[in-house]
Amino acid sequence: MAETQYVIVGGGLAAASAIEGIRELDKDGPITVLTSERELPYHRPPLSKTFLAGKDRVEAVRVHEAAWYPKNRVTVRLGQTAKSVHIAKQGVTLESGDRVPYDRLLLATGCRARKLNAPGVDTPGVFYLRTLQDCYALRSALKPGTKAIAVGGSFIGMEVAATARHLGSEVTVLEVGPTVYPRFADPSLSAFFARILESQGITVRTGTRVARFRAQDGKLAAVVTEDGGQIAANVAVVGVGAEPNTDWLATSGFSIDRGGVIVNVRLETAGKNVWAAGDIARFPDPVTKQPRRLEHWDNAQAQGKQAGRNMAGAAEPYTHQSAFFSDLLDITINVLGETDNPDSVDIRGSTDVQAPNLTALYVRGFRLTGAVTVNLNSVDRSAELEKLQKSIAAGTVPES
Numbered sequence: 592m593a594e595t596q597y598v599i600v601g602g603g604l605a606a607a608s609a610i611e612g613i614r615e616l617d618k619d620g621p622i623t624v625l626t627s628e629r630e631l632p633y634h635r636p637p638l639s640k641t642f643l644a645g646k647d648r649v650e651a652v653r654v655h656e657a658a659w660y661p662k663n664r665v666t667v668r669l670g671q672t673a674k675s676v677h678i679a680k681q682g683v684t685l686e687s688g689d690r691v692p693y694d695r696l697l698l699a700t701g702c703r704a705r706k707l708n709a710p711g712v713d714t715p716g717v718f719y720l721r722t723l724q725d726c727y728a729l730r731s732a733l734k735p736g737t738k739a740i741a742v743g744g745s746f747i748g749m750e751v752a753a754t755a756r757h758l759g760s761e762v763t764v765l766e767v768g769p770t771v772y773p774r775f776a777d778p779s780l781s782a783f784f785a786r787i788l789e790s791q792g793i794t795v796r797t798g799t800r801v802a803r804f805r806a807q808d809g810k811l812a813a814v815v816t817e818d819g820g821q822i823a824a825n826v827a828v829v830g831v832g833a834e835p836n837t838d839w840l841a842t843s844g845f846s847i848d849r850g851g852v853i854v855n856v857r858l859e860t861a862g863k864n865v866w867a868a869g870d871i872a873r874f875p876d877p878v879t880k881q882p883r884r885l886e887h888w889d890n891a892q893a894q895g896k897q898a899g900r901n902m903a904g905a906a907e908p909y910t911h912q913s914a915f916f917s918d919l920l921d922i923t924i925n926v927l928g929e930t931d932n933p934d935s936v937d938i939r940g941s942t943d944v945q946a947p948n949l950t951a952l953y954v955r956g957f958r959l960t961g962a963v964t965v966n967l968n969s970v971d972r973s974a975e976l977e978k979l980q981k982s983i984a985a986g987t988v989p990e991s
């Protein structure tokens with residue numbers, strides 16, 4: 592029988608995990624990865640944490656070492672951007688004009704950093720953080736005494752702020768909304784995280800919108816806020832969210848909603864023999880059954896694996912329950928299930944910023960929908976998280 596030709600567009604974690612999934616069931620079919628980046632697949636979370644802090648070597652952030660790909664009959668074509676898919680002819684067209692035929696195709700083009708529309712945003716000294724190259728550039732700019740501003744008080748902004756402070760920078764976080772971590776949907780929990788950064792000497796300003804970036808001698812000198820204030824800055828890192836890389840698919844015949852490629856429970860798209868996984872996939876959440884798109888490491892890993900298995904013939908449903916982690920220096924945050932639109936949030940444990948340890952339970956209509964934990968029992972954290980996952984799946988609030 593002829594070998595199946597697998598093609599994966601995108602070279603992030605979902606792509607690397609899909610290769611593992613394919614190889615669990617098909618040891619031979621050649622796999623081609625087409626990726627815009629000039630790097631082998633790597634983990635992005637360290638880019639705002641340990642790698643930015645200079646604690647990791649690049650090898651440590653790669654999903655697999657370089658030799659793993661040829662050993663697994665995988666050809667990674669770096670610097671190749673896909674332009675469109677021809678579903679009926681089973682081929683991907685690259686910006687170079689090349690056409691790459693496939694039997695089974697995975698779309699895993701992830702996200703890009705959302706651009707801030709503010710005058711002066713292109714001034715040297717203003718950074719975004721999505722890729723290794725972004726991280727190298729930012730890392731070389733963050734020095735002791737640097738005046739750094741994190742624009743955006745969500746995960747990237749908060750993590751970069753904590754890391755920059757650790758590197759000796761003077762740091763301010765500017766968040767346009769009334770609280771940091773707006774996705775936690777609970778003002779007291781958000782205020783607790785702001786206090787954690789403040790306890791490290793970081794200034795946190797909520798309700799503050801950036802009006803423009805002011806340059807002097809061709810370099811960033813200050814961030815001007817809409818209330819007319821100015822904050823001196825050598826470095827500003829814009830962390831205002833991410834946008835799925837699906838524009839290139841707009842005319843290829845896939846169903847796309849709010850930027851996400853719609854997939855069914857088996858992660859199949861509307862196109863025959865085409866799957867999607869990771870940050871770009873809008874999939875039915877296994878707990879709520881509602882369509883959802885996630886920008887989580889854990890989601891990219893689990894979905895990539897499942898999509899790979901299904902490309903190789905498994906046809907299994909995706910049942911993994913969403914989980915997200917974030918580190919603020921030595922504080923570990925885990926987010927499980929859904930934290931949007933709760934009717935109530937029950938915070939149990941200690942919100943002492945010197946020794947934080949808590950679990951926040953999100954309840955909607957008497958059902959437990961999600962949880963946020965901070966420094967959950969580090970001895971047996973995964974067992975504790977699993978228990979919480981089970982409670983979320985059952986919708987039952989654990990006894991206090």
Ligand SMILES: Cc1cc2nc3c(=O)[nH]c(=O)nc-3n(C[C@H](O)[C@H](O)[C@H](O)COP(=O)(O)OP(=O)(O)OC[C@H]3O[C@@H](n4cnc5c(N)ncnc54)[C@H](O)[C@@H]3O)c2cc1C
Pocket residue numbers: 600601602603604605606625626627628634635636637638639671672673674699700701702703720721722747836839868869870871885886887888889891914915916917918
């Ligand atoms: C700084 C940072 C910190 C993070 N920290 C955390 C964290 O603590 N916890 C957590 O859960 N998640 C975190 N995330 C999110 C997590 O890294 C992502 O959810 C994950 O990387 C998604 O993987 P992916 O493979 O779907 O997409 P990506 O990692 O975005 O990879 C997509 C790849 O596709 C390529 N591509 C795009 N368009 C094309 C095209 N047309 N043709 C060819 N190639 C293309 C891109 O260049 C990229 O290499 C973080 C992200 C960043 C940027």
